[in-house]
Amino acid sequence: MKLMRLGEAGAELPAVQDGEGRTFALAGLTGDIDGAFLASDGLARVRDALADGSLPLVDPAGLRVGAPVARPGKVVCIGLNYRDHAEETGAAIPERPVVFMKDPATVVGPYDEVPIPRGSVKTDWEVELAVVIGRRARYLADPSEAAAHIAGYAISNDVSEREFQLEYSGQWDLGKSCESFNPLGPWLVPAEEVGDVQALGLGLAVNGEVRQAGNTKHMIFDVAHVVWYLSQYMVLNPGDVINTGTPAGVALGLPGNPYLRAGDTVELSVDGLGIQRQTFVNA
Structure with missing residues (x-):
């Protein structure tokens, strides 16, 4: 279902x-x-x-079609969680999950228009597997306990403005929390119906041209580890969303840095979780 x-x-x-x-x-x-x-x-x-x-x-x-989860209490994101993405951006492979937060108000429907922020020249895309928490997770003993706290999964586009994120004193939240910067959905698929969550293909195309083609098997920190790790530092509540990272192929890492412009259309997919499509417009 x-x-x-x-x-x-x-x-x-x-x-x-x-x-x-x-x-x-x-x-x-x-x-x-x-x-x-x-x-x-x-x-x-x-x-x-x-x-x-x-x-x-x-x-x-x-x-x-709206986001499949209403009013998440928080959106927690894992950065640089695919080796090829870390390498394409010139970042070191992290020894521990890189964690940042995103304004929950950024969560919108999977087909909604996404405004490019005023002054932006580096708006970027990121296809990600989103985890939706179904049971309060606090100080889990080990990653094996994570599954019992996951309601299901969805597709997330962790839209990012790279100048705001990386060039303004390294304050990632500035480039992650702009208006409508987290399309989610179209569906919330229960965890038990997803199968092996560490074997899902992810894809993203811009104006019909494939930009990202990855697989969750290449995560540096798998879903269970991420949920366990976060529970050591914050309480994860039902309805919270975790964006688990993106594979290579973002504009930041591509030759010529083909960042998004008004009129561009982005289509995302994750095996078993459906398809998203957004058109980008000027704010």
Whole structure:
């Protein structure tokens, strides 16, 4: 099953798509797909409702697709988590996860327009596997405990403004928290339906030209390690999102640095998690 939120920004309604591609409304089951829903065994309740046929069909045609998780409490990001990406940017291979935060308000729908910030000349793309927390994680004993705290996975575009990020006193958050800089979705896929999370292909194309083609097997720090590691330094709550890093192929590391301009279209994919597509516009 694939959980999603449909409707205008700020007024999305929760829904689920079954294995046959039919879409059902979840309004009678929950007000939204958020931390409270995930913490209360919401995924199991949706699965049961699908099985007993109690959910009403909904026609998603013409409806905007929102981010599959409402109002994440925080978005935690892991930088330089693929060896080839670290190498293309000239950075040292990290010995510990590189952690930074992103304003949760950057989370938007997977097909929403993304404004290029005023004054920006180095807006960049990053296809990433996003982890959505489903159970409070605090001081996990070891990485083997991580799986029990993960609700599911989604596609994330960790849009970045490299001048703001790297040339303004190295304050990464300045280049990561601009308006709409974290398209998420289209779906939240439960963890148990994803299979081997360390064997997922990731792809990204700009105006139809492939820029990124990677695989989560090449992560320096795998998903379980990342969740365990973060739990030693912060409490991860249901609904929180973790962006786990991007493979090589970002504009920062390509010849000529082909940064995004108004009118450019970016398409992203992760195996089993769907496709995103955004058009970039001037703010």
